[in-house]
Amino acid sequence: MTELPEVLPATGTASLAWLLFALPAFGALVLLIAGRRANRWGHLLGVATVAGAFVVGLLIFFDTLALDPDQRTRELSLFQWFAVGGLNVDFGLRIDPLSLTFVLLITGVGALIHLYSVGYMASDPGRRRFFGQLNLFVTAMLLLVLGNNFVMLYLGWEGVGLASYLLIGWYQDRPSAATAAKKAFLMNRIGDVGLAIAIFLLWTNLGTLQYTQVFARVGELSGGVLLAIGLLLLLGACGKSGQFPLQAWLPDAMEGPTPVSALIHAATMVTAGVYLIARTHAIYDLSVQGRLIVAIIGTITLLIGAVIGCAYDDIKKVLAYSTVSQIGYMFLAVGLGPAGYALGIFHLLTHGFFKAGLFLGAGSVMHAMHDEVDMRRFGGLARYLPVTFVTFGLGYLALIGFPFLSGYYSKDRIIEAAFAQEGWQGWVFGGLATLAAGLTAFYMTRLVLMTFFGERRWKQLQTADGQDYHPHESPAVMTIPMIVLALGSIGAGAVLSAVGLVDWLAPSVGELVEPEGVGAVPHAAVPWLVVAISALGVLIAWLTVGRHRVPVERPAHVSLPVRAARRDLYANAINETLIARPGIWLTRALVYFDNRGVDGLVNGLAAGLGGSSGRLRRLQTGFVRSYALSMLGGSVLVIGALLAVVLT
Amino acid sequence: MSTTYYLLLSALLFSIGAVGVLVRRNAIVVFMCVELMLNAVNLSLVTFARINGALDGQVMAFFVMVVAAAEVVVGLAIIMSIFRTRHSASIDDANLLKY
Numbered sequence: 001m002t003e004l005p006e007v008l009p010a011t012g013t014a015s016l017a018w019l020l021f022a023l024p025a026f027g028a029l030v031l032l033i034a035g036r037r038a039n040r041w042g043h044l045l046g047v048a049t050v051a052g053a054f055v056v057g058l059l060i061f062f063d064t065l066a067l068d069p070d071q072r073t074r075e076l077s078l079f080q081w082f083a084v085g086g087l088n089v090d091f092g093l094r095i096d097p098l099s100l101t102f103v104l105l106i107t108g109v110g111a112l113i114h115l116y117s118v119g120y121m122a123s124d125p126g127r128r129r130f131f132g133q134l135n136l137f138v139t140a141m142l143l144l145v146l147g148n149n150f151v152m153l154y155l156g157w158e159g160v161g162l163a164s165y166l167l168i169g170w171y172q173d174r175p176s177a178a179t180a181a182k183k184a185f186l187m188n189r190i191g192d193v194g195l196a197i198a199i200f201l202l203w204t205n206l207g208t209l210q211y212t213q214v215f216a217r218v219g220e221l222s223g224g225v226l227l228a229i230g231l232l233l234l235l236g237a238c239g240k241s242g243q244f245p246l247q248a249w250l251p252d253a254m255e256g257p258t259p260v261s262a263l264i265h266a267a268t269m270v271t272a273g274v275y276l277i278a279r280t281h282a283i284y285d286l287s288v289q290g291r292l293i294v295a296i297i298g299t300i301t302l303l304i305g306a307v308i309g310c311a312y313d314d315i316k317k318v319l320a321y322s323t324v325s326q327i328g329y330m331f332l333a334v335g336l337g338p339a340g341y342a343l344g345i346f347h348l349l350t351h352g353f354f355k356a357g358l359f360l361g362a363g364s365v366m367h368a369m370h371d372e373v374d375m376r377r378f379g380g381l382a383r384y385l386p387v388t389f390v391t392f393g394l395g396y397l398a399l400i401g402f403p404f405l406s407g408y409y410s411k412d413r414i415i416e417a418a419f420a421q422e423g424w425q426g427w428v429f430g431g432l433a434t435l436a437a438g439l440t441a442f443y444m445t446r447l448v449l450m451t452f453f454g455e456r457r458w459k460q461l462q463t464a465d466g467q468d469y470h471p472h473e474s475p476a477v478m479t480i481p482m483i484v485l486a487l488g489s490i491g492a493g494a495v496l497s498a499v500g501l502v503d504w505l506a507p508s509v510g511e512l513v514e515p516e517g518v519g520a521v522p523h524a525a526v527p528w529l530v531v532a533i534s535a536l537g538v539l540i541a542w543l544t545v546g547r548h549r550v551p552v553e554r555p556a557h558v559s560l561p562v563r564a565a566r567r568d569l570y571a572n573a574i575n576e577t578l579i580a581r582p583g584i585w586l587t588r589a590l591v592y593f594d595n596r597g598v599d600g601l602v603n604g605l606a607a608g609l610g611g612s613s614g615r616l617r618r619l620q621t622g623f624v625r626s627y628a629l630s631m632l633g634g635s636v637l638v639i640g641a642l643l644a645v646v647l648t
Numbered sequence: 649m650s651t652t653y654y655l656l657l658s659a660l661l662f663s664i665g666a667v668g669v670l671v672r673r674n675a676i677v678v679f680m681c682v683e684l685m686l687n688a689v690n691l692s693l694v695t696f697a698r699i700n701g702a703l704d705g706q707v708m709a710f711f712v713m714v715v716a717a718a719e720v721v722v723g724l725a726i727i728m729s730i731f732r733t734r735h736s737a738s739i740d741d742a743n744l745l746k747y
Contacts, residue, residue, distance in 0.1 A: 622746030624739045628669050 005507045007212050010076035010095055013063035017076050017093045019056045020103055021142040023049040024135040031132030039128050043121075046131030047114040050138055054107035061100050072097055072507050075148050075212070086207060094148035094211060098345070098508035101501075102145040102275060105349055109267040109356045110138045112481035116360050117259040119477035120367060124257075130170065134263065137163035141268040145275055150199045150209040153276070157195060157240065160269050161188045167264075168256040180255040187249040191239015195276075198232035201225060215282035223287070230283055230290025233276060234297065241273025241327050244301040248571045250324055251308075254316040258363030261316060265323040266356035274330045274348050278341050278509050285337065285510070295335025295418075295425070299432050302328025304569055306439035310446070311565030313554055314373045315362050318447050319355070322399065325436060326351050332429060333414045336421065341509035342502040343413050349496060350406035353488030354398040360482045361392030365451060367478070368471040370463040375447060376552050380456035384471040387479045389452050391486035396448050398489035400441040400534050406493030408527075411437065416526045430526075437530050441537030449546045457552050654695040661688035675727045675737045679720075686716045 010017060027049030031042050038045070064072050073096040081091040093099075114134060121127045140163050144156025169181030203209055205225055206217050221229070237243065242250030250270070254261055264270060277284060277294060284291050305325025312318045326347070333344035366373060368385055382389040398405040401412060415437065419430030458469040473479070502512045564570060661684055668681030690709040697705025731737050 617747040620747045622743035624742070625670055625673075632666060632670070 005070055005073040005096070007094075008071060008074050010074040010093070013059050014074055014095050015076055016056055017060060017095050017146065018078055020053050020060075020093075020107070021139050021146060023053045023056070024139040024142065028132050028135035028139055031128055031135060036128075042128030043118050043131050046135050047111065047118060049135055050107055050111045050114050053138070053142070054104070054111050057100065057103040057107050060095060061104060064095065064097070064100060069503075069507055077148075081151070087203065087209070089149060089151045089209065091152070092148040092210075093146045095146070096508045097505050098275075098278060099145045101345060101349065101505065102271070103142060105271070105352045106138060106141050106145070106267050109352050109485070110134075110141075110263065112484055113259050113263050113267065113356060113360070116262075116363070116478050116481040117257075119475045120259055120363055121257065126170075130167075130257070133163055133166045133170075134259070137167065137263060137268055141272070144272055148211055150202065150211075150214070153279075154195065154199060157192065157236070157272065160240070160272060161185060161192065164188070164253070164264060164269055167260040168253045170256050170260065174255070177255040180249075180252040184249040184253050187246050188239045191236045191246060194232040194235025194239070196236075198229045198236065201229050201232070211279070215280075218282050218286060221286075226283060226287045227290050230287045231293065233280055233283070234290070234294055237273030237276045237331075238297060239273075240276075241270045241331070242301075242324050243273065243297050243327065243331055244304055245571075247301060247304065247324050248568060248575055251317050251320040251568070254314070254320050258316065258359060258366060261320070262356045262359035262363070265320065265359060266352045270323060270327055271348050271352070274327065274334060274344055277331070277334045278345055281334075281338075281341050281509050284334075288337075291335050291337045292425075293335075295332050295429060298328045298331030298333070298335050299429055300328070301325070302332060302436045303432055303439075304328075304571075306436040306443065307561075308565045308568055309443040310439060311562050313375050313450075315365065315375050315378075315447060315451060316359075316373055318375075318443060319358055319362055322358075322440065322444065323351075323355060325440060326355065326399075328436075329411060329414050329433065332418060332433060336417050336429075338510050338513040339417045339420065340414065342505045342512045343410065343417055345505055345509070346496060346501055347410035347414055349501070350398070350410045350489075350492045353485055353492045354395040354406060357391055357395035357482055357485035357489055358399065360478070360485065361388050361395060364388040364474045364478055364482065365392075367474050369458065369469055370467070372458075372463070372469075375450040376550060376554060377458050377461055378451045379454045379458065379550065380452070381471055382452040385452075385473050387473055388482065391479075391482040392452070393448065394486040394489045396444050398493070400444050400538070401437060401530060402534075403527075403531060404494060406489050406491070406496075408531075409493030409497045412527050412530055415530055416523060419526055420523070434530055434533050438533040438537040441534040442541045445538045445541035446545045449541065450550055453546065454550060457550065461552065651695050651699050655692055658688045658692040658695065661685075661691070673738045673740055675730070675739050678739060679723055679727065682723075683716065683720070686712055 027046055031038055031046060034042070064074075073094070075092055075094050077090050077092040079091050081089045083089070114131070117127075117130065117134065121130050124130065137160065140156050140159025142156070144153055144160060147153045147156060165181050165185040168184050169177050171177040199209065202214055205221055206214055208214060208217075218226070238246045250265075253264060256264075284294065302325045305321045305323070305328055309318050309321035309325060312321065330344040330347050330351070333340035333347060336343075364385065365378070365381065365388060368381070368388075369378065372378070394405070398407040401407045415430060415433045418433050419426050421429055458471070462468060506512070558566075567573065665681045665683075665685035665688060668684065669678050672678050672681065690712050693705040693709045693712070695705075697703060697709075727737065730742055734741055
């Protein structure tokens with residue numbers, strides 16, 4: 001078990017940490033309440049608050065950097081949130097390398113995406129409200145990573161769920177968007193239940209929810225409870241991060257505007273699951289089975305994402321499945337335990353740069369092509385969108401792990417660490433991760449070839465409302481964030497590994513344990529292997545897509561694997577058969593039981609009483625003599641009964 | 649003379665009264681039959697007082713007489729008002745109070 005750092009009170013610059021979430025929260029409040037009055041300057045305020053939070057984050061970062069590594073974990077208690085019985089929850093912030101890393105990613109990439117949205121949403125009448133909701137999203141995510149106890153984490157967790165629901169369903173007049181938003185919300189809810197139960201378990205067993213106390217006393221838990229908590233936390237992480245078996249909402253979330261996709265996939269939301277596992281590493285450190293399951297889930301997901309990514313023609317969905325796959329890599333990394341926590345965060349950062357860049361690039365392509373997303377209708381766009389092409393291309397190279405771009409550093413180290421596991425684990429995790437790297441290279445190359453190269457298929461086509469396509473480069477407010485992110489895609493990996501991100505994270509997630517021994521594949525050979533497999537993927541993509549004419553209509557007769565991948569490997573069908581249908585049946589049965597059983601009993605009783613009294617009242621004839629007779633008869637009966645009692 | 653005969657007479661009078669109430673339609677006759685039943689009961693009360701050698705039964709008979717007098721007043725008034733509105737003293741005609 002790793003040594004826990006001493007927690008100091010935050011002073012000086014770090015005591016400004018409340019500004020980090022207060023600024024975007026202020027923005028969200030103003031933008032959502034001020035109404036139409038704020039329409040003219042609302043988007044500027046939205047960008048300014050997040051940029052301001054980024055500046056505050058940088059100040060605190062440099063302040064923390066100046067301290068000794070063992071003094072870098074600090075807490076800022078703002079006020080007591082609530083106290084019920086023995087439960088005492090502080091509204092406190094934890095400022096340590098892990099949370100600061102996330103803060104910089106969220107606010108930095110978030111600010112760029114906000115800036116881009118100014119241009120992307122320029123013609124949307126609800127732009128002010130959009131920025132309000134983006135700010136809310138960033139606020140919730142910052143609360144999630146900054147909180148110093150599980151209740152704060154849960155607050156941010158739910159806030160992120162709410163904001164994503166609002167933003168995915170942004171195009172409210174589109175039924176598919178409304179459905180996608182509901183789906184995202186529901187599938188997240190399944191994960192949230194897991195997280196909530198894990199928190200309950202921690203509370204009942206330890207009586208505290210403060211990170212510091214929980215992690216210090218986690219050794220008191222028995223193995224079974226520990227495993228249960230680990231698995232429930234994993235369920236929560238799977239829901240938020242779109243991991244198997246809860247991955248189906250993430251691609252549908254593409255119904256939202258493209259900046260939202262970028263925000264969800266790069267800076268916020270899906271990174272929350274990785275954060276959760278890295279933050280609670282003290283629990284996973286003690287639970288080998290829990291860690292193994294995290295790694296297995298990650299491996300399954302990275303494979304699923306890569307396979308499905310190969311079959312889609314929708315540019316955003318391919319990127320979405322690419323995210324699913326890359327988050328799978330991060331889960332695999334954090335599932336490897338002390339050998340991987342820092343690597344998972346490392347990949348998360350580099351991925352944040354290049355995936356945000358890729359999404360913004362895809363948004364720029366859509367902007368140029370009348371919101372078209374079908375890559376079969378693109379082609380040869382490199383000449384028309386030079387800036388988008390170059391920035392997108394750099395993101396692409398970073399993602400497939402081109403040597404010395406960001407993805408190369410982070411992904412290769414994860415695969416190395418996976419191969420270094422003992423026994424079958426090394427072979428399975430390492431081998432599948434390498435295979436998925438090849439698939440990644442294939443589908444991304446296919447995407448780039450179909451979009452930017454080849455025949456200009458859109459020339460013969462028309463938009464849905466019958467106009468010609470006129471591709472044009474996006475305005476500077478959109479290209480500048482793309483350029484910044486492209487620079488990040490080039491340099492982030494090299495810079496972060498040169499300045500020692502892994503050591504910087506050590507106080508939060510423990511020292512990185514370098515794998516010992518040879519493992520499945522010799523250490524030095526792994527980069528070569530991965531690059532070779534990736535190159536093979538690129539080559540296959542060139543042979544199958546680049547050299548041929550791409551048909552505008554999607555071929556209907558395709559092989560079984562492609563058909564399966566086009567249907568998300570039947571994830572939706574499985575969810576529908578195993579969960580949705582039985583649920584509907586159960587509801588119908590219950591409604592039937594309620595209508596016929598419960599209501600039937602009550603109504604039947606009433607009807608029976610009514611009917612019998614209707615018949616009984618016929619006895620009231622109104623003839624006095626018949627009443628007199630019944631009185632006489634009654635009296636005789638009573639007297640007879642009395643006599644019978646007396647005489648016996 | 650045995651007190652049994654008084655009781656037998658009382659039972660006979662009560663039975664005649666009860667049958668009269670049940671079979672006759674004229675309200676006045678029914679009313680008289682009710683009086684007959686009350687007085688049959690009075691007779692048996694007095695007889696029992698005699699048998700037991702106590703005055704309780706006789707006192708009770710006075711009470712019954714008082715109640716019967718009051719009842720006659722109310723009952724005759726009702727019969728009078730019914731006769732005025734319906735021009736009939738048959739109790740079977742006054743049958744509106746029913747289901």
